[in-house]
Structure formats: structure tokens, C-alpha cells
Amino acid sequence: VRVHSSPEAEAVVAAVRERRRGTLTITLSGGCCDSTAPFLFEDHLVGRDWLRVGAVGDVDVWASPQLVALWGEDELVLSAVEDPLAESFSVETDLGRRLVLRAPS
Amino acid sequence: MSDYQLYIDGQWTEAESGESFPTFNPATGEKIADVAKAGEADTVKAIEAARRAFDEGPWPRMSGKERADVVRRFGEAIFAKMADLAALEARDGGGTVRKGMLADVGTCGATFQKFAEYAETLPDREDLPPAMGKPNYLMYEPIGVCAQITPWNFPLVMASWKIAPAIAAGNTIVLKPASVTPLTALELAKIADEIGLPPGVMNVVCGPGASVGEVMASHPAVDKVAFTGSTEVGARIMQLAAPTVKKVTLELGGKSAAVVTDDIDLDHAAKGVLFGTFFHNGQVCESGTRAVVNANVYDEFIDALVERAEKITLGDPQNPMTDQGPLVSAGQLETTERYVALGLEEGARLVTGGKRPEGEEFANGFYYEPTIFADVDNSMRIAQEEIFGPVLSVIKAADDDEAVRIANDSIYGLAGAVWSNDVERAKGIAERMRTGTVWINDHHLLTPDHPFGGYKQSGVGYEMGEYGYREYQMKKRIHVDDDTNAASHITFSMLHSS
Numbered sequence: 001v002r003v004h005s006s007p008e009a010e011a012v013v014a015a016v017r018e019r020r021r022g023t024l025t026i027t028l029s030g031g032c033c034d035s036t037a038p039f040l041f042e043d044h045l046v047g048r049d050w051l052r053v054g055a056v057g058d059v060d061v062w063a064s065p066q067l068v069a070l071w072g073e074d075e076l077v078l079s080a081v082e083d084p085l086a087e088s089f090s091v092e093t094d095l096g097r098r099l100v101l102r103a104p105s
Numbered sequence: 106m107s108d109y110q111l112y113i114d115g116q117w118t119e120a121e122s123g124e125s126f127p128t129f130n131p132a133t134g135e136k137i138a139d140v141a142k143a144g145e146a147d148t149v150k151a152i153e154a155a156r157r158a159f160d161e162g163p164w165p166r167m168s169g170k171e172r173a174d175v176v177r178r179f180g181e182a183i184f185a186k187m188a189d190l191a192a193l194e195a196r197d198g199g200g201t202v203r204k205g206m207l208a209d210v211g212t213c214g215a216t217f218q219k220f221a222e223y224a225e226t227l228p229d230r231e232d233l234p235p236a237m238g239k240p241n242y243l244m245y246e247p248i249g250v251c252a253q254i255t256p257w258n259f260p261l262v263m264a265s266w267k268i269a270p271a272i273a274a275g276n277t278i279v280l281k282p283a284s285v286t287p288l289t290a291l292e293l294a295k296i297a298d299e300i301g302l303p304p305g306v307m308n309v310v311c312g313p314g315a316s317v318g319e320v321m322a323s324h325p326a327v328d329k330v331a332f333t334g335s336t337e338v339g340a341r342i343m344q345l346a347a348p349t350v351k352k353v354t355l356e357l358g359g360k361s362a363a364v365v366t367d368d369i370d371l372d373h374a375a376k377g378v379l380f381g382t383f384f385h386n387g388q389v390c391e392s393g394t395r396a397v398v399n400a401n402v403y404d405e406f407i408d409a410l411v412e413r414a415e416k417i418t419l420g421d422p423q424n425p426m427t428d429q430g431p432l433v434s435a436g437q438l439e440t441t442e443r444y445v446a447l448g449l450e451e452g453a454r455l456v457t458g459g460k461r462p463e464g465e466e467f468a469n470g471f472y473y474e475p476t477i478f479a480d481v482d483n484s485m486r487i488a489q490e491e492i493f494g495p496v497l498s499v500i501k502a503a504d505d506d507e508a509v510r511i512a513n514d515s516i517y518g519l520a521g522a523v524w525s526n527d528v529e530r531a532k533g534i535a536e537r538m539r540t541g542t543v544w545i546n547d548h549h550l551l552t553p554d555h556p557f558g559g560y561k562q563s564g565v566g567y568e569m570g571e572y573g574y575r576e577y578q579m580k581k582r583i584h585v586d587d588d589t590n591a592a593s594h595i596t597f598s599m600l601h602s603s
Contacts, residue, residue, distance in 0.1 A: 027337060029335075029336065029337035029340075030335050030336065030337050030358065030490070030491065031335045031336035031337065031357055031358020031359070031491045031517065031562070032256065032333075032334050032335040032336065032357055032358040032359070032390050032491060032493065033256045033257060033258060033283075033334055033335060033388070033493055034334070034335035034337065034338065034493075035440045035444075035490065035491055035492060035493050036490045036491070037337075039337050039338075039341070041341060044341065044344060045344060066489075066516055070484070070486055070489055070490070071486070083436060084126060085126065085128075085284045085285045085434070086284075086313075086314075086436070087256075087257070087283055087284060087285070087313075087314040087334070088314050088315075088334075088335065088338055089314040089315055089318050089319065089338045089341050089342070090314070090315060091315045092315075093313045093314055093315045094313050094315045094316045098436075
């Protein structure tokens, strides 16, 4: 799987950088009410066997080996939408936005 | 002024920023209420209030019996408001009012009653085996300040699973309900106020998972974090809680299997598997979203599923005849649509549903038809990822061994079901499933008496039942030696040679 960046995702990362001092990481994971989704966290550890599947600027995107196997050769774009009620602990929710994965247009 | 404010230290208060956010009815898109939006400062205030109530207030120092009286009144007040709470839950979350009365308010009230009973009847101290011939005993004590974060699918039930055991055991709490469905948790705070729960014992803040949730999971004054939601956020919470070594209980994702043997009663099993999947639109962590069906009955079982699924009536959740309301949000509807498109791309066979219902009554709501995919391979994404929408994947299994292997081929292990007329055969399957709950010929039957917890990446610890109650208590061992003669303590000789 390859995850490509987009201007929307870059804008989210830039806006979060204004508010957060730590190292930013994007993970693809989920379950329950989040389904499978991207998460932007500050100072976060990913699994030691997780794989880098893309980047937004200098922020790496990581996924578990199970997810990488499941998604095979998929090409995806990391984008962002306005979602003032988004939950998830993903730090861009403070801005009323939520990172999302989309098929390339 | 907001319609609903934050409940901190026994006071209703606006957010320090003055900000609020709207909540909507997912059946119509109409706004229901404005809710005060907490930020970091409000969250810290709530945590400090809970800390004071724990360190200085009466609540942790009351007897179990005294606390039980208050917690029981809490449950009675919930039952007394049953119709209003069920209607509000349906308006805020899109579940039907029928579900609201039976599952939401009924379970919520019963949970308070059950934990009142535990506080009153379970021993708060127990004898332990003696050490070096001297008596030992165990004391159960509250943990302290508990930060609790609940999801949007069952707002009342999830809140009760958190609040009731925590306060019954003498802890103080800060609860953050999901921003999409915060109203009934705030109604519970009104009840706490009315029944005279001491200030600071229960605080409720609403706001973004990131700023509010991060403070709750990492603040040094918090002793325990309890969370229900996604596996990834559960992992995040463990990291945030790690530097101060908080106790953590997590109830996370699932992709539970419903194993169907070849000796079933078709009608019962089809109705049951559909209930296991489509109850509340599949927005349930223990939903049986993979039906693993024995090859001998596979085709006829799919026909039975389709026939039954097409009888499920979608409509206004407030109408008591409605079987299925809308999904909770536009985002959840979009997620469902994306997974259905993905299922088709992956080569699964769509046998019913797969679209939004047509008609004016559905135009403004987030409705989606119950959707069934046949010929699903367990390695497909629709069989491995949690959709949290009304989508069932039907997978063929040659025999019981293969069914167990498929059921266990998941990163999750939350729940599952076995449908069979031969109970002994069903138990043979259930006992081999690596999952926290298995129902034989039933589904979704979670009760306040029975522990609920996840294997694998479905969670840490237990909620409900005695195990759930004990998760809110520390266990202190006290060794009592009445012999003060140093010479008779042979262990001392390891250090003192003379």
C-alpha cells in the first residue's frame, strides 16, 4: 500500500504544527466507531514491526504489517474534511477537521 | 447560554472559552441543542474537582452500604425518566425508541441497580492464606480519580458501565461522552445533581477527543482511565497513561463471527444472525458482522437471510414500529458506502441492500439498507476491518474446524456466536473461539451480571459483573504479626547474622 499526500493533509499538518511542539506521526488503524482511519498523534510510538507507507511532508505515515498485507497494492490519498464533531484523539480534531483516506481521483 | 453546560464540582458551567457546539438529529439533520465545549482548562478543573472529592470529600470514606443507597436512587431516577430518556437517546443517536426503552434506558438503570447491590453485598475485605503462620487479609479500596471516555453508539449504556461501578466502589470520575451524542450523559449528570451525589464525585465535560481526551488520559491527578472506542485510540490512551502508570481498562474494536452449523433451525438462526449484525445498524462493538456458515446449508441460509433482511423496516426512530433508524452521522454513512463499494471491488456477491433507501422520508437522514455480501473470503478487507455499519459478510466453511479457524483469523477477539440445534457441538466450537464472550443461539445479550472484555486487540480488563466492579478497586494485602520478639523472626537472619 502507498499513501500519497494532498494539499488538504499538508494544511492540516501545518495548522497542527502551530499548536504542538512534539514529533508528529500519522498511523492507519482503527476499529469500533472509528472504522479504519488515519490518526495524527504527537509523540506517539508505533508497533516495532509497523511499516512506513507514505508521508505528509516530513510526517511519516505508518501501518501494521497486517494492514499492509490486507491492503496489498492499493494506492490511497490522505486528505482532510471539515468535521466539527469528530472524535478519535487525532490531534487535528481540535481544529474541527479530520484526516481521511480516499481513492486517488 | 448553551442548552447544556459542563457539570464540574456540582455546578453547571459554561466552557472557559465560552464556546459551544451543536448536536443534530441524524434522522432529520435538525439541530437539537447547543452544548458547552470544554477545552484543556475546563478539563483540568473537572479533574481537580474529582481529586478534591476523592482526597477530602465524604464519598470514598462512606461505607459500601451508604454508597449503595445513593447509587440505587440513581438507578430509580433513571427508570422514572425512562420514556423521556429513551426519546432523547433516539433523537440524538438515531437508534429506535424500541431499542431505547429495552436496551438503552433499561440496561442503564439496571446497571446502577446491580452495582449498588455489589457495593452493598460484596465483601470489602477477605481472609488470605497465612504467611509464616501469621494471618493475612485483603482490603478492597477505591482507586481514586477515574477518567472515563465513552463512544456514540450506546451513550446511556456506555455511560452507565463507566459511572456505576466507579462511584459504587468509591471512586470519583470525570466523564467525557462522545461529541456526536452527548445529551443523555448530561441528563445523567442532572440526575446525579438531583439525588444529591456529593460535588466533584461525578463531573461531565464534552469536547474534542484530542484536547480534552489527552488531558484526561495523561493528567497526573488521574489514577485510572477507562475507555470504550477504537483500538488505535486505546493504544494511544495506553501511551498517554504510561508516564504516570495509570490503571487502564479498554473496550475496543471487534469483527465478531457468528458460526452457523448445518443442524440449525433456519428461521431462528437467520433472525438471530441478522439481529447480531443489524441491531442498531451494526454500530455495535460486539456485532456479529461475519457469518461463518457451514457449506451444507450455505445456499439456503443465504436465501433465508435475504428474505428476512428485506423485511426490516427503516424509518423514523421515534415510531415504535420502526426496526431500523439512520446511522449516527454523515461520516458513518460515507464509511458504510465506501466499504460496500470496496466489497464489490474485492469480488464479494451483493445479495441485498447496498444502497440508501429511496423516498422523501429518508432524504435528510443518514439511512442505509441492511446489506449482505455472500461469497466473502475471510482475507478480504470487508471481513477484516470493522465497518461499524449495516454490512454482513457471509463466509463459507467446510466444517466446524474450518469455521473455528476462520472465526479466530482476526486481530480482534471481542465476541461471537454459535447457531446450532446441538448445544454440545456448539459448546465445542464456542470453547475454541479466542474471544471474550460467545453466545450460543443468541447475540448482544450483555448484562450487568456478566464480565465483558476483549481478547487480542479488543481490549484490556473487564467491565460489568463482579470482575468489572473489582476493576475499580485496589487490592491491599495486610500481614498481621503480633509477635514483637526479633529472635523468633527467622527471615531477619537473612540480613542480621547476630
